[in-house]
Amino acid sequence: MNRSQASAEQLAFYDRIDQHDMAPLWEVLKGLLPQEPKSPCVPAHWRWETTRPHLLEAGRLIGAKEAERRVLVLENPALRGRSCITQTLYAGLQLILPGEIAPSHRHTATAVRLILEGTGGYTTVDGERTPMHRGDFIITPSWSYHDHGNDGAGAVIWLDGLDVPLVRFFDAGFSQQYPEDVQPLTKPYDDSLACIGPGVMVDSGEPVAKRNPLFRYPYEEVRSKLHRLHLHGHVHRAHGVRLRYINPATGGWPTLTMAAWMHLLPTDFAGDAVRRTDATVFCVVEGEGRTQVGEREVEWAPGDVFVAPSWTAVAHRADRGAVLFAMSDRPVQEAAGIWREVAA
Known part of the structure; x- marks a missing residue:
């Protein structure tokens, strides 16, 4: 019911209940329970040729x-002003120059990282140091001390994804600085990857925990799997050859709040359009192509980042082979039983 159509008696009633911090549901019901999602987010595109120079500056x-x-x-x-790329996800581009250290801290928010440039970078998570190579997918679990450094000769750059807006929504954010810039190393170098292989992992005898025991997913392994799957014909009509990152201990998503994938779009790929309730952030790892996001066409190249809002039709195109990374809040939506994907 539109307030402009309300009677004088109704308007007087609304004024009285307003003084007691109450409001009529019937005025906002359609907005609270829409027939389909209407996201305030918009499609957006950040070009590497623009972002990289600003980051170096x-x-x-x-x-x-x-x-x-x-x-x-x-x-x-x-x-703008809310430090978020979607309603539930934060994204940013991080730079570490040679010899630098980003001091150790921890926070409630979980972080995922896609390495875009450089050699010699590393991250240390709860006493385990892990290298950073281009295309690697790296996880920093919630409330884990972590610091980053660069022993190489050039800049190291990566895409950060965090569930900060989601944690902020729950008013559950905490953070803490480590007493020193660098935490002590208490585990062998890249130990989690050494303890986990295809279909197996070290059995400590303890019950399986929800926290992912793996920090780094090497791109060379993922890229090899994408290639083999393409040769064997595993090409989805909308998503191309798509691998989801998983928690090897549970088979579930790599984190409790964020999903991540790597897509291979074969040469001359023209994907069907789909709508999903999880707004999705894409980052280009290899190749060039274009994606129709609603009414906007995004022409992308390596290092570019673009976002598709919830329930916006998305269709990928690649004249030559390309690889896209993607992340979203799908685990949370699935846990709540509200996730959907349909052909557009």
Whole structure:
């Protein structure tokens, strides 16, 4: 019911209940229970040729220790000032220069990272140091001390994805600095990867935990699997050859709040359009192509990031082979029983 159509008696009633912090549901019911999702997010695209120079300029202007995390936040144009790329996800591009260390801290929010450039980078998570190679997918679990460094000769850059907006929604955010810039190493180098292989992992005798025991997923292994699956004809009409990252201990999503995939779009791929309730962030690892996101066509190249809002039709195209990384809040939606995907 539109308030402009209300009677004088009804308007007087609304004024009285307003003084007691109450409001009529019938005025907002259709907005609270829409026939289909109507996201405030909009399609957006950040080109590597633009973001990288700005990130390097930030490297000249502020030190890694001074900034704590030298990151340029990718803000959805419709959500400026909220440090989010979708309603539930934060994304940013982080830079570590040679010899620098991003000091150790921990926070409630879970982080995932896709390495975009450089060699010699590393991250240390709860006493285990793990290398960073281009295309690697790396996880920093919730409330885990972590620091980053660069022993190489050039810049190391990666895409950060965190569930900060989701944690903020629950008013459940905590953070803590480690007493020193660098935490002590208490485990062998890249130990989690050494303990886990195809279909097997070290059995400690303890019950399986929900926390993912694996921190780094090497791109060379994922890329090899994508190639083999393509040769064997595993090409989805909408998603191409798609691998989901999993928690090897449970077979579930790599984190409790964020899903991640790697897509191979074969040469001359023209994908069917789909709509999904999970707004999705894409990052280009290899190749060039274009994606129709609603009414907007995004022409992308390596290092580009783009976002598809919830329930927006998405269709990928690639004249030559390309690889796309993707992340979303699908695990949370599945746990709530509200996730959907349909042909557009």
